Amino acid sequence: MRSAYGFKIPEIDPELTRVGPGTPCGELMRRYWQPVCLSRDLEDLPKRIRILGEDLVAFRDGDGRPGLLFFRCSHRGTSLEYGRLEDQGLRCCYHGWLYDVEGNILDMPLEPPGSQVKDHLKHPCYPVQEFGGLVFAYMGPLEKVPELPKYDAWVHEGGKFHARFGPRIGGSVDCNWLQTEENLMDALHTVWLHTLHSGSQFPTQVFTSLPEELRYEETEMGMRFVMIQRLDGGRWAELIWEMVMPLNAHLVYTSELKTTKVNQVSFCVPVDDTHVRSANIRWMPADEDETLLSGRAKLAPGGRSDTSYEYRQRHPDDKEAQEGQGEIANHRLEHHVTSDEGVLMFRRILRTAIEAVKQNKDPKGIIRDPEKAACVPTTAGARVWEEGEKRTQNVQGTRAG
Numbered sequence: 001m002r003s004a005y006g007f008k009i010p011e012i013d014p015e016l017t018r019v020g021p022g023t024p025c026g027e028l029m030r031r032y033w034q035p036v037c038l039s040r041d042l043e044d045l046p047k048r049i050r051i052l053g054e055d056l057v058a059f060r061d062g063d064g065r066p067g068l069l070f071f072r073c074s075h076r077g078t079s080l081e082y083g084r085l086e087d088q089g090l091r092c093c094y095h096g097w098l099y100d101v102e103g104n105i106l107d108m109p110l111e112p113p114g115s116q117v118k119d120h121l122k123h124p125c126y127p128v129q130e131f132g133g134l135v136f137a138y139m140g141p142l143e144k145v146p147e148l149p150k151y152d153a154w155v156h157e158g159g160k161f162h163a164r165f166g167p168r169i170g171g172s173v174d175c176n177w178l179q180t181e182e183n184l185m186d187a188l189h190t191v192w193l194h195t196l197h198s199g200s201q202f203p204t205q206v207f208t209s210l211p212e213e214l215r216y217e218e219t220e221m222g223m224r225f226v227m228i229q230r231l232d233g234g235r236w237a238e239l240i241w242e243m244v245m246p247l248n249a250h251l252v253y254t255s256e257l258k259t260t261k262v263n264q265v266s267f268c269v270p271v272d273d274t275h276v277r278s279a280n281i282r283w284m285p286a287d288e289d290e291t292l293l294s295g296r297a298k299l300a301p302g303g304r305s306d307t308s309y310e311y312r313q314r315h316p317d318d319k320e321a322q323e324g325q326g327e328i329a330n331h332r333l334e335h336h337v338t339s340d341e342g343v344l345m346f347r348r349i350l351r352t353a354i355e356a357v358k359q360n361k362d363p364k365g366i367i368r369d370p371e372k373a374a375c376v377p378t379t380a381g382a383r384v385w386e387e388g389e390k391r392t393q394n395v396q397g398t399r400a401g
Contacts, residue, residue, distance in 0.1 A: 010332040016350055017176050017328050019270045020053035024354045030140035031363055032246050033148045035267050035279035038165045039133050042066055046090055048081040052139060053272040056126070059101075062087030067101030068137050070124035074105070099123050132281035133163025146366045147373030151265050153250060154283050155375050161281055168266070168278030170201065172322035177247070177270035179322040179329050180278075184241060184249045184268075185342035187214055187225045189321070198315040206231075206239050206257065216342045221245060221365050223349060224379060225342055231257070234387040242380035243346065245353060245365025250380030261381040274327040 019026040029052055041047050042060040048071060049056040055071045057080040067089065071079050078094040085091075089100040091107075097118075098107035103125035105118040126137045129148050138145050154161070167173045172180050183189065188210070194201040195208050206229040213228040224242040231237050237257055242250040247268040264282035271277055304311075312320055336344060353363035367373045 012328050012330050017178055018273055028354050028357050033136040033138050035134045035269055036137045037135050038163055039130050039135055046081050046083055050271050052270055057081050059085055059090045061089050061101055065101050066128045066135050068126045068128050074121055074123045132161040134279055146368055147370055149367050149373050149376045151376045151378050153262050153265055153378050156283050159283055159285050162284055163281050165279045170317040172319050175323045176328040177268055177276045179325050180276050181247055181268040182343045182346050183318055185243055185346045187227055187342055188339045193321055206237050216345050223345055236385050238383045240380045242378055250378050257384055259383045
């Protein structure tokens with residue numbers, strides 16, 4: 001007989017999990033451009049934002065310029081989410097202070113004429129850019145602003161972009177960001193959780209059994225795994241998922257597995273230490289219906305019809321597995337085995353990047369060359385070949401559509 005009496009739970013290691021200002025990982029995250037909302041969210045009302053543990057307000061002025069301000073008015077602290085949009089910026093509802101997108105105070109209507117108070121105040125704000133239907137913010141030191149990367153997955157002639165911001169399909173919401181992101185570099189959980197335990201939650205054949213070959217590789221921009229699997233009918237498939245620092249995942253989900261290059265980039269967005277969201281930009285042909293759900297979306301939480309607790313116990317998805325680790329997973333309680341190779345590689349990459357920031361160096365994934373940032377290469381995708389056909393090393397150069 002054994003008893004858990006006297007078992008002591010160790011303290012949680014904060015280095016990789018805490019994302020607030022001044023924390024090691026928080027300072028790392030602030031060296032990259034982070035998606036904060038959809039472009040279409042900024043219409044005739046401001047939008048309250050929480051990211052990296054900070055509360056902010058996003059808005060668009062009369063000239064169409066987006067802005068991101070600290071959410072409390074510099075006057076008496078009223079939330080600017082209740083402000084009024086005007087041509088020059090955002091006006092507080094309480095006493096009418098008017099802010100532009102650069103944090104300048106343009107007007108204090110209740111002050112005497114000639115008052116110069118507004119000329120001596122600057123409201124906290126962050127630089128923003130828009131691309132592909134998302135608004136991105138840079139929340140780090142201004143002397144370290146990098147280029148906003150545009151991935152080759154988005155570089156096509158014609159077509160259109162579709163942007164999304166919210167819970168990741170099948171994924172967690174109420175837990176630490178790391179539990180969501182490192183899950184993407186845990187290749188073998190797809191076989192057990194998403195197939196053998198819960199029933200098929202992916203529309204491809206490659207997750208139905210252990211792969212013939214699996215390898216994890218560190219790359220210039222992050223890391224990836226390459227999974228090779230035997231398919232029915234004498235065919236073979238190679239599937240590559242890729243993580244580009246700090247929070248970008250490139251994935252392929254298709255109902256019919258075929259040779260293709262990924263056309264979507266997803267972002268894991270840390271709201272704070274215990275909440276996470278997802279954003280993505282997908283390129284699609286001009287005639288494609290963007291309202292159609294993928295096979296994965298129909299099977300995952302949010303797409304499935306039964307969301308009862310009993311069903312989730314019988315058919316858990318990433319959401320249940322990740323949130324089931326607790327609000328912040330305690331790594332000191334883990335016992336690692338060979339299937340954790342990808343997770344451990346990702347954590348090593350993070351620690352190295354955190355150390356680079358401490359030494360005032362650029363971490364992995366930072367781009368300062370505008371030409372390189374205009375078309376950042378990726379390798380994620382799939383290749384299918386017949387038995388006996390010569391296999392290539394990866395799917396780079398093949399493209400859907």
